[in-house]
Amino acid sequence: MSDTVRKHKEFLFPAVATYYKEPLALVRGEGMYVWDEEGDKYLDCFGGVLTISVGHANPAVVNAEVEQLKRISHTSTLFPHHNHSDLAEKMAEITPGRLKKSFFTSTGTEADDTAVLAAKMHTGRHEIVVLRHSYSGRSATALSAMGHAPWRPTAAPVAGFVHAHAPYCYRCPFHMTYPSCGLKCAEDIKELIETTTTGKIAAFMAEPILGVGGFIVPPPGYFEKAVSIAREHGGLFIADEVQTGFGRTGTKWFGIEHWDVEPDIMTCAKGMGNGAPRGGHHRYPRSRR
Numbered sequence: 001m002s003d004t005v006r007k008h009k010e011f012l013f014p015a016v017a018t019y020y021k022e023p024l025a026l027v028r029g030e031g032m033y034v035w036d037e038e039g040d041k042y043l044d045c046f047g048g049v050l051t052i053s054v055g056h057a058n059p060a061v062v063n064a065e066v067e068q069l070k071r072i073s074h075t076s077t078l079f080p081h082h083n084h085s086d087l088a089e090k091m092a093e094i095t096p097g098r099l100k101k102s103f104f105t106s107t108g109t110e111a112d113d114t115a116v117l118a119a120k121m122h123t124g125r126h127e128i129v130v131l132r133h134s135y136s137g138r139s140a141t142a143l144s145a146m147g148h149a150p151w152r153p154t155a156a157p158v159a160g161f162v163h164a165h166a167p168y169c170y171r172c173p174f175h176m177t178y179p180s181c182g183l184k185c186a187e188d189i190k191e192l193i194e195t196t197t198t199g200k201i202a203a204f205m206a207e208p209i210l211g212v213g214g215f216i217v218p219p220p221g222y223f224e225k226a227v228s229i230a231r232e233h234g235g236l237f238i239a240d241e242v243q244t245g246f247g248r249t250g251t252k253w254f255g256i257e258h259w260d261v262e263p264d265i266m267t268c269a270k271g272m273g274n275g276a277p278r279g280g281h282h283r284y285p286r287s288r289r
Contacts, residue, residue: 001022002025002037004025004037005023005025008023008025024036024042025037028056028057029044029052029055029056029057030055030056030057031055031056031057031058032044032055032056033056034056044056048275049270050211050243050270050271051270051271051273051274051275052271052274052275053246053247053248053270053271053274054274055274056275058274061274061276065276068083084104087102087104088101088102088104091280091282092282094253095253095254095266095282096253096254096256096257096262096263096266097262097263097284098262098284099262099263099266099282099283099284100282100283100284101282101283101284102280102281102282103280103281103282104278104279104280105269105278105279105280105281106277106278106279107137107269107277107279108137108240108242108243108267108268108269108270108279109136109137109138109139109142110137110139110279111242111267111268111269111279111280111281112136112137112141112142112145112205112238112240112242112267112281113137113139113141113142114267114281115203115205115238115240115265115266115267115281115283116128116141116145116202116203116205116238118265118281118283119202119203119205119235119236119238119264119265120202120203122202122236123200123201123202123203123234123235123236125198125200125201125202125234125235126159126160126202127160127161127162127197127198127200127201127202128145128160128161128162128201128202128203128204128205129162129163129164129189129192129193129197129201129203129204129205129230129235130145130147130161130162130163130164130204130205130206131147131163131164131165131166131167131206131207131210131213132147132163132164132165132166132173132213133147133148133166133168133210133212133213133214133216134146134147134148134163134166134206134207134210134212134213134240135147135148135151135207135210135211135212135213136205136240137242140153140156140157140158141158143157144157144158144159144161145158145161145205147163147166147210147213148212148213160202162192162193162196162197164185164188164189164192164226165185165188166185166210166213166216167183167185167186167216167218167219167222167226168185168210168213168214168216169219170216172185173185174188178219179219179220179221183219183221183222183225185222186221186222186225186226186229187225187229189204189226189229189230190229190232190233193229193230193233194233197233199233200233200234200235201230201233201234201235202234202235202236203230203235203236203237203238203264203265204226204227204229204230204235204236204237204238205237205238205240206223206226206238206239206240207239207240207241207242207243207244207255208223208239208240208241208244208249208254208255208256208258208259209243209244209249209255211243211244218259220259221259222259223256223259223261224259224260224261227261236264236265237261237262237263237264237265238263238264238265238266238267239254239255239256239263239265239266239267240267241254241255241256241266241267241268242267242268242269242270242279243270244256245266245268245270245271245272246268246270246271246272247271248271254266254268264283264284265281265282265283265284266281266282266283267279267280267281267282268280268282
């Protein structure tokens with residue numbers, strides 16, 4: 001066992017798991033490859049934790065970060081900075097629909113938390129529809145929204161989240177087949193809201209592709225129907241683009257653009273910073289209502 005691995009096991013929380021009996025201690029990366037302490041080279045198929053979008057040590061990214069650090073390391077948002085406002089302007093340009101206002105964070109967890117809070121504050125309601133098999137982050141709020149039992153908190157979970165069936169065609173919870181199913185998984189959201197909530201929700205929050213749940217791609221028409229039902233019950237639509245955003249799905253900047261819906265709020269992180277801790281939540285300047 002290397003000294004790095006020994007210290008990892010001795011001094012870090014057990015939650016910082018490696019998943020491997022003999023984990024690799026990585027020392028550097030370049031493009032799509034990483035090297036361990038022994039000098040062995042590996043193809044990085046994971047990209048950190050789905051964060052590396054344009055390669056390790058990308059010169060353009062590294063040079064921009066170094067030049068910025070030479071100028072100023074940190075300012076409060078009480079002081080406007082052109083990088084901050086320029087990025088917000090760019091986000092308004094590339095995000096779908098009428099999304100315009102940005103709030104930047106360090107992580108996807110913070111972005112999702114902020115989006116949930118914004119939806120609650122705007123609607124005056126507290127109940128949020130989320131999906132089974134979903135992943136939202138590691139705060140108390142995000143873990144309560146989680147669609148995986150092993151991740152959910154055992155003490156004092158945040159109230160108000162109800163979990164709809166995931167649009168999981170390969171393992172359909174209704175034992176039906178698309179398209180003859182009539183998008184039963186989306187239709188079921190109506191009954192979920194009317195039987196397990198007050199009937200008026202704050203939001204429906206979903207990943208365009210459920211990443212941790214197994215890269216589950218919803219079928220055509222799913223989001224159009226699910227979002228329509230959510231809005232009929234007073235809810236906003238939060239598109240969680242933390243894993244799917246910034247070109248991850250191929251021909252679109254954001255995953256939700258593969259469906260004919262506009263999010264009221266969108267969150268992103270991971271690929272947004274190519275490994276640097278950056279995230280954001282983006283919303284309409286004013287609600288459609």
